[in-house]
Amino acid sequence: MSSVYDFTVQDMQGNDVHLADYQGKVLLIVNTATECGFTPTYADLQKLYQDLGDQDFEILDFPCNQFGNQAPGTAQEIHTFCTGRFGVTFPQFAKVEVNGEHEHPLFTWLKKEQGFAGFDPNHKLTPILTKMFDEDDPHWKQSADIKWNFTKFLLDKNGQVVARFEPTADIATVVRPAVEKLL
Numbered sequence: 691m692s693s694v695y696d697f698t699v700q701d702m703q704g705n706d707v708h709l710a711d712y713q714g715k716v717l718l719i720v721n722t723a724t725e726c727g728f729t730p731t732y733a734d735l736q737k738l739y740q741d742l743g744d745q746d747f748e749i750l751d752f753p754c755n756q757f758g759n760q761a762p763g764t765a766q767e768i769h770t771f772c773t774g775r776f777g778v779t780f781p782q783f784a785k786v787e788v789n790g791e792h793e794h795p796l797f798t799w800l801k802k803e804q805g806f807a808g809f810d811p812n813h814k815l816t817p818i819l820t821k822m823f824d825e826d827d828p829h830w831k832q833s834a835d836i837k838w839n840f841t842k843f844l845l846d847k848n849g850q851v852v853a854r855f856e857p858t859a860d861i862a863t864v865v866r867p868a869v870e871k872l873l
Contacts, residue, residue, distance in 0.1 A: 693849030694719075697796045699752070700784040702765035707783070709796075714847050715746045716872045718865070719800065721788045722751050723760035723839035724771050727815055731840045732776035734861035738869070739780045745873045746847065749780035752797075754788050757839050761785065788836045797836065800843045803851035805834035813858035846872050 694717065695710040718738075723729060739749050753768045755761040761768060765784050772778040786794040808831070809816040819838060823830040830837070840857040842865060852872065855865050 694796070694799075694845050694851075695849045697799070699750075699786075699794070699796060702769055702782060702784060704784060709750075709849075712748055712750075713849065715748050716847055716869060717843075717845040717849075718747075718749045718869065719796075719843045719845065720749060720751055721754040721786070721797070721836060721839060721841055723754065723757060724768055725762065726757070726760040726839045728838070728840040728857045729760075731857070731861065732772055732778055735780065736776055736778050738861055738866055742866075742869060742873065743780070747869060747873060751778070751780060751782040752788070752794075753782070753785045754836075754839065755785060756787055756789060760839060788841075800851060800854075801834040801836065804843060804854035806831060806837065807854045807856050807859075809837075809856050810858035810860070810864075813860075816858050819858075844868055844872070 695713055697709045698706050699709065701707050720735065735749055753761045753765065769782050772782065786797065788794065788797040809819060823837065838857050842855040842859070843851055844853040844855065846852050853868050859865055
């Protein structure tokens with residue numbers, strides 16, 4: 691696979707969606723969860739989408755239940771929660787696995803293109819995440835695996851990964867300027 695356009699994913703109803711449909715757009719691909727300490731990130735993502743969505747920019751939301759079972763429910767239940775609580779209007783897709791034996795090929799490719807970027811040392815949840823991962827695997831930082839919910843991959847208009855933002859990256863001060871640079 692040479693670009694994101696080579697992948698097919700499923701929408702909330704289980705229908706195939708060819709990512710080539712997003713050709714020529716800047717993409718932010720995010721694995722999400724509805725019952726996570728980072729769930730308020732949905733509001734920040736929606737603001738970003740409201741501000742830049744008319745400039746060839748899309749956020750593609752992939753719920754994932756692999757991190758503490760924090761994305762329970764069906765895709766439709768997740769969508770109802772996101773639209774009701776955060777006013778989400780960006781595209782949401784079927785649940786996926788982002789690590790391990792059953793990970794979606796899209797996320798295999800994304801991780802190969804951009805490894806772990808490191809947590810923001812100033813974020814209030816960084817010490818908790820670091821402690822948890824240190825206790826589980828002392829070499830966790832070397833793995834390209836997605837560490838937690840709300841990891842974001844930024845892709846240019848040619849379908850190439852240009853950046854990875856961990857859940858602790860601030861949308862307004864870190865992610866938005868990177869998106870704007872590509873627009």
